[in-house]
Amino acid sequence: MIVTSLGYRYALVLTALLISAMTLVSCNGKSVSKTVTVYVSEDQVFSEPILQDFEKETGIKVNAVYDTEEANSTGTMNRLIAEKDNPQADVYWANEPIRAEVLKQKNVTASYVSPNAADIPPVFKDPDGYWTGFSARARVFIVHNSVKDKPRNVMAYADPRWKGKAVIANPLFGTTTVEIAALFTIWGDDKAKEFMAAMKRNEVAISTNNGESADFVAAGQYDFSLVDSDDAVNRMRQGKEVTMVYPDQEEDGIGCFIVPNAVMLIEGAPHPEAARELIDYLLSRKTERKLAFDDCAQIPLHPGVQTPPELKPIKDINVMRVSYTEVAGKLIEIQPVLKAWMEL
Amino acid sequence: MVRRLTLAFVVILLLVIGLLPVLSMFVKSVIADGRLSLAAYEGLLASVRQWTLMGHSMVLSSLVTALTVAVGVPLGILLGKTDLPWRRFFTLLFVVPLLIPPYIVAVSWFDLLGSEGLLAHVLGASATRTTARLLFGLPGCTAVLFSIFLPIPMMLTMIFLRTINPRLEEAGRLVAGWRGVMKEITIPLVLPGVLLSAMLVFLLSFGEFSVPNFLRYDVFPVESFTQFSAFYNFKAATAAAVPLAAVTLILLLAESAFLRERTYQLRPFPERERLPLIRLGTHRRWLFASAAIAGLVIVIVPLVVLVIQSAGIDAYAEALDRAGGSLLRSLAYAVAGATLLTFLGFFTGYLVQTKALRYWRSVDSLTIFLFALPSTVIGIGLISQWNTPWTNFIYGTPVIIILGYLAKYTALTSRISVTQLAQIPPSMEEAARVAGAGWFRRMAFIVAPLARRGLVAGWVVGYIFSLRDTGITMLVYPAGHETLPVRIFTLMANGSPQLIAALCMVMITATLLPAGIAWMVPAVLKRKVIG
Numbered sequence: 001m002i003v004t005s006l007g008y009r010y011a012l013v014l015t016a017l018l019i020s021a022m023t024l025v026s027c028n029g030k031s032v033s034k035t036v037t038v039y040v041s042e043d044q045v046f047s048e049p050i051l052q053d054f055e056k057e058t059g060i061k062v063n064a065v066y067d068t069e070e071a072n073s074t075g076t077m078n079r080l081i082a083e084k085d086n087p088q089a090d091v092y093w094a095n096e097p098i099r100a101e102v103l104k105q106k107n108v109t110a111s112y113v114s115p116n117a118a119d120i121p122p123v124f125k126d127p128d129g130y131w132t133g134f135s136a137r138a139r140v141f142i143v144h145n146s147v148k149d150k151p152r153n154v155m156a157y158a159d160p161r162w163k164g165k166a167v168i169a170n171p172l173f174g175t176t177t178v179e180i181a182a183l184f185t186i187w188g189d190d191k192a193k194e195f196m197a198a199m200k201r202n203e204v205a206i207s208t209n210n211g212e213s214a215d216f217v218a219a220g221q222y223d224f225s226l227v228d229s230d231d232a233v234n235r236m237r238q239g240k241e242v243t244m245v246y247p248d249q250e251e252d253g254i255g256c257f258i259v260p261n262a263v264m265l266i267e268g269a270p271h272p273e274a275a276r277e278l279i280d281y282l283l284s285r286k287t288e289r290k291l292a293f294d295d296c297a298q299i300p301l302h303p304g305v306q307t308p309p310e311l312k313p314i315k316d317i318n319v320m321r322v323s324y325t326e327v328a329g330k331l332i333e334i335q336p337v338l339k340a341w342m343e344l
Numbered sequence: 345m346v347r348r349l350t351l352a353f354v355v356i357l358l359l360v361i362g363l364l365p366v367l368s369m370f371v372k373s374v375i376a377d378g379r380l381s382l383a384a385y386e387g388l389l390a391s392v393r394q395w396t397l398m399g400h401s402m403v404l405s406s407l408v409t410a411l412t413v414a415v416g417v418p419l420g421i422l423l424g425k426t427d428l429p430w431r432r433f434f435t436l437l438f439v440v441p442l443l444i445p446p447y448i449v450a451v452s453w454f455d456l457l458g459s460e461g462l463l464a465h466v467l468g469a470s471a472t473r474t475t476a477r478l479l480f481g482l483p484g485c486t487a488v489l490f491s492i493f494l495p496i497p498m499m500l501t502m503i504f505l506r507t508i509n510p511r512l513e514e515a516g517r518l519v520a521g522w523r524g525v526m527k528e529i530t531i532p533l534v535l536p537g538v539l540l541s542a543m544l545v546f547l548l549s550f551g552e553f554s555v556p557n558f559l560r561y562d563v564f565p566v567e568s569f570t571q572f573s574a575f576y577n578f579k580a581a582t583a584a585a586v587p588l589a590a591v592t593l594i595l596l597l598a599e600s601a602f603l604r605e606r607t608y609q610l611r612p613f614p615e616r617e618r619l620p621l622i623r624l625g626t627h628r629r630w631l632f633a634s635a636a637i638a639g640l641v642i643v644i645v646p647l648v649v650l651v652i653q654s655a656g657i658d659a660y661a662e663a664l665d666r667a668g669g670s671l672l673r674s675l676a677y678a679v680a681g682a683t684l685l686t687f688l689g690f691f692t693g694y695l696v697q698t699k700a701l702r703y704w705r706s707v708d709s710l711t712i713f714l715f716a717l718p719s720t721v722i723g724i725g726l727i728s729q730w731n732t733p734w735t736n737f738i739y740g741t742p743v744i745i746i747l748g749y750l751a752k753y754t755a756l757t758s759r760i761s762v763t764q765l766a767q768i769p770p771s772m773e774e775a776a777r778v779a780g781a782g783w784f785r786r787m788a789f790i791v792a793p794l795a796r797r798g799l800v801a802g803w804v805v806g807y808i809f810s811l812r813d814t815g816i817t818m819l820v821y822p823a824g825h826e827t828l829p830v831r832i833f834t835l836m837a838n839g840s841p842q843l844i845a846a847l848c849m850v851m852i853t854a855t856l857l858p859a860g861i862a863w864m865v866p867a868v869l870k871r872k873v874i875g
Contacts, residue, residue: 037823044834048666063824066834075818079727082578086733088740088823208560 034060036274038091039076041067042261046296047093053290054281060274065089077103080266084108087268090275093282097124097262098178100131101328104264112265112276116283120301121314123321124260133260134283135291135298138317139179140256141245142217142232143224151224153248154183158198165223167205167213171338174209175228179257180338181331182322186254196341206342218242228259233297233310244310246317255320260301261291347783351700354691355707362714362751365725366589372728373582384583394564398587401564404482404556405549408489412545413497415490417538419638420501422631425530426622429632435502437639440647442495443855445812445829447554448848450488452646453479454558455653455841462649485561489549491642496548497541503763504537505530506619513620522622539602543595547716550591554814564588565718578724585721592716596709647852653845663846670831671850674811677742677827681749681810686803688750689757693798694791696758697765708758715755719815722751726820742825748816753809757802764798765791804859811855828854 040047044066051062067076077099080092084106092109094100103109104126113129124133143150151159157166169176184192205222207213213225214232218240232244248254263282269275281287288300292308299314300307307313373384388394419438423431441449456462457475464472478484508530516525553565565588624631654660664671695701696708714722726748730739738744768791776786792799814829821830832847 039823045839061824063822065821065823066826068818068830068833068836079819082727083731086731086736086739088731 034271034274035063036060036091036271036278037063037065037089038093038278039065039080039089040093041076041099042093042095043296046291046294049294050282050287050290054278058277058281060277062278080108081106084267087266087270089266090269090271091278092264092266094131094262094264096175096178096259097131097133097324098181098328098331100126100262100264101325102332104130105328108267109264110267110269112279114276114280114283116280116285119303120283123319124258124301126325131262131264132279132283133262134301135288136258136260136301136314137175137298138229138246138256138258138311139175139226140229140232141224141247142214142227142235143243143245144217144220144222145241145243146220147223150243150245151247152245153250153253154226155195156224156247157204157226158195158202160202162202162223164203164205166202167207167216167222167225168199169207169210169213169225169227170342171206172342175259176210176226177331177338178259178327179226181327181334182257182320183254184330184334185322185326186320193337196337200341214242229299229311230295230297233308234295236310237295246312248320249318251318253318255318257320257322258299258314258317261298347700350783351691351695354688354695355701355703357688358692358707358710358754361747362722362754363710365729365751366714366717366721367725368729369578369582369721369725370586373579373586376579384579385586387580388583394584394587397562397564400482400562401550404485404489404561404563405546407482407486408493408549409542409546411486411490412493413538413542415638416494416497416541417501417534419494419635420498421505421526421530422635423498424502424505425619426624426631428624428628428635434635434639435498437643438498439495440643440856441492443808443812443859444848444852445554445814445832446488446492446552447558447814447833448650448851449492449646450555450558451836451844451848452649453484453488455845456645456649462652480560482561484559485556488555488559489552491646492555493545493548494642496545497538500537500541500544501534504534508533508619510620517620540599543599544716547592547595551588551716551718553718553720565720578728581724582721585718585724588718589713589721592713596712596716599712600705600709650845650848650852654842654849656842659840659842659846660850662843663850666835666843667828667831667847667850670826670828671854673742673825674828675854677745677749678807678811681746681753682803682806684746684750685753685757685806685810686799688754689759689802689806690761690792690795690799692754692758693761693765694787697762711755711758714751715753717752719752719813720819722748723816723819726751726816739820740822742822744820744822745817745825745827748820749806749810749813752813752816753806756805756809760798760802760805761795764795764801768794807858808855812851 038051040051047066048064051064054060055062065076065079076092077094080087080089080103083089087108092100092103100109109130111129114132117125117132117134120133124136126132141151141156151162151166156162157168171177171180180192180196183195187195205216207216207225210225210227210231213222214227214235216222217225218235218238220241224245226247229244232242235242236244246256248256261282263279265272265275265279285300285302285305288298288302288305291298292300292306292311297308297311299311299317301314303315374380374382376383422428423435423438428434454461457472457479458464461472461476463475479487512529512533513525516529520528551565553563556563556565564584654663692707692711695704701707726744727739730744730747732739738747772790772794773786776790781789811827812829813827814833817827818830818833821827826834828847828851832844832851835847836844
């Protein structure tokens with residue numbers, strides 16, 4: 001008797017729990033034959049339309065996890081590392097290639113050479129196929145139009161002429177930290193450390209991110225800043241009093257640092273076939289063209305894909321010749337230097 | 345026996361959902377290569393920066409606590425103890441900022457005072473340079489958190505005012521004026537509530553990350569977050585979270601030592617019992633004007649800014665197009681979360697109220713500890729515990745989000761249940777027991793119906809907090825299951841301000857709607873019954 005009445009009561013509780021569970025599942029319950037899970041650190045506002053187009057064109061349902069700006073676009077990468085032994089994602093779309101290198105070193109990614117990447121220059125691809133670059137940003141100077149004689153190379157940050165007039169985004173995060181690591185690989189540690197010390201002596205201001213740096217310059221609070229090309233193009237399109245300058249373009253200059261997006265297959269991906277289809281799609285000329293003419297204004301890496309008027313085609317830019325593998329290694333190595341520089 | 349078994353099951357559930365993830369994270373942080381290692385903690389202690397950040401957190405939390413208590417307690421007295429006109433409206437108005445995600449309030453103030461905000465369009469960019477500078481930093485952070493947490497001391501003061509036996513004050517009034525009664529009787533009796541509210545505001549400000557991060561004021565939770573997001577160092581991230589947990593524990597121990605008995609005995613007098621009100625007389629007008637101005641500045645202005653910023657059908661059409669699915673998911677998860685929170689909170693509250701198990705006090709402390717713990721810590725703990733091939737049915741589905749809600753917010757529904765259950769005479773349940781009713785029958789047909797107001801209030805609170813959650817959801821949501829607050833966060837990177845403002849308005853509406861219905865329905869029913 002007791003057992004029966006207990007069973008009845010527990011059944012009531014279980015039913016309630018079941019209804020809650022069904023509510024959850026019903027939100028989840030579209031029966032789609034093929035799905036692909038992608039983690040994305042490119043801004044959602046730009047990446048989502050591309051993924052929606054992929055869904056429409058292929059019928060493959062895309063489940064995406066996007067990064068937030070709060071996480072400085074590293075939240076998804078942390079999840080990939082945390083989920084290494086039990087991968088949930090099939091594809092990772094990173095907004096720069098260094099994370100791809102870190103993930104390769106941590107055995108999180110798998111090799112896949114997409115046929116669509118054949119004519120992307122080798123410098124923007126991993127030789128073993130662990131990641132492939134596409135649609136890039138250039139690291140450029142955004143300069144206020146009131147500045148007559150514009151800075152021409154990154155050493156301007158150390159030039160006393162610009163003392164207290166320049167700003168740079170926090171070098172612990174994002175593309176700024178990657179560029180600093182690239183400078184360490186090009187110049188060597190001693191010269192790069194001297195450059196950092198000179199920046200400090202020159203009272204270079206630190207902003208939270210590239211967007212904020214661009215806003216400071218657009219508002220005339222500082223003369224110039226190193227930012228991503230999309231930050232500069234956006235301010236120019238908004239009619240701000242700013243100009244974009246590609247740094248170090250002299251023949252013997254170190255060149256402009258290029259930051260391509262990178263796409264990679266996850267080791268042990270639950271849906272490898274759909275993952276390859278998505279990677280092929282992202283590496284297509286069509287996707288590069290869309291990303292070039294969207295607000296993110298990215299530079300196509302496929303030869304012959306049209307570039308928006310504000311940007312130079314990749315072939316016309318003196319590109320900084322660095323190995324992203326070396327830059328990734330250097331990035332981890334210089335963390336203590338950067339932390340000390342930031343007085344952390 | 346059934347009672348003990350069920351309550352023990354609830355306790356085990358709480359341990360598995362809440363404590364285990366946090367413990368597993370801690371254990372992993374002190375083990376390296378299979379051996380005990382404190383390297384992560386040594387690095388933390390050696391850094392000067394950590395102490396600076398800790399100082400920032402202390403200063404921010406202390407300022408927010410001092411300000412909210414200084415304003416919230418008099419406001420609570422004004423709204424709960426005087427004949428001020430529109431008291432109920434003002435009470436609801438001031439509660440609004442607490443119900444919406446904190447960063448939305450920060451976004452709204454940025455839209456108003458930022459260098460390219462609405463004020464800059466009206467007065468020119470140079471005029472807003474100072475306001476923008478103040479907004480980004482300690483003053484801005486303090487002001488925004490003040491507006492969000494002000495309802496806590498206000499509401500707790502009002503609740504504690506209702507627990508004072510009216511006869512005490514009436515007796516006091518025979519020999520003294522209201523000033524003397526307030527000083528000698530009322531204020532001392534609401535003091536535990538004031539201290540409790542101060543503790544809650546301090547803990548919530550201390551663990552708050554989104555507002556200081558948005559307004560560029562470095563606080564201690566940033567360190568844990570930076571270790572996680574910039575250096576991929578989970579051990580250091582855990583180590584950086586330990587001081588946060590330690591401060592939380594210390595304050596909880598203090599609460600346990602000085603306040604606990606007072607707050608457990610919280611027993612509001614029934615509404616039908618007329619509470620003596622202070623007649624404001626000639627002060628009524630200026631106090632009404634002051635409350636109206638405060639409500640205007642703290643609540644209405646930020647909301648109006650969002651409405652202006654999102655003006656136009658296009659922004660709302662885009663918002664629904666981009667986030668319609670997320671909105672529906674948010675509602676479904678919040679409903680499921682609130683329902684389960686009500687269940688769990690009811691049984692936990694029952695355990696605490698009846699002291700049915702020996703370790704009832706520890707269970708109560710655990711729920712409060714988890715509530716005060718930064719969401720990042722709980723989120724990382726949940727990933728660390730549930731991300732295994734055997735538990736994919738939890739980690740790979742929205743169940744992980746619901747577990748996060750249960751871990752974080754059970755304290756709220758539990759405390760509401762404790763307060764409600766305290767008003768039910770034990771004799772009711774006792775009589776049913778003597779008549780032969782089993783424990784479940786007593787719960788279902790005696791206790792739950794008598795506690796229905798508390799259950800409804802708990803459900804609404806659970807719904808609101810589940811819906812507005814970003815900290816845990818952002819870390820654990822499975823692909824394709826993002827909620828609306830997460831969507832707003834991810835779209836904030838380069839999304840148009842109009843779109844973000846429209847999404848914020850949709851979010852606010854979804855949050856406040858059930859609260860509004862829960863407030864209005866009983867009033868309408870009451871009117872009908874009287875009619």
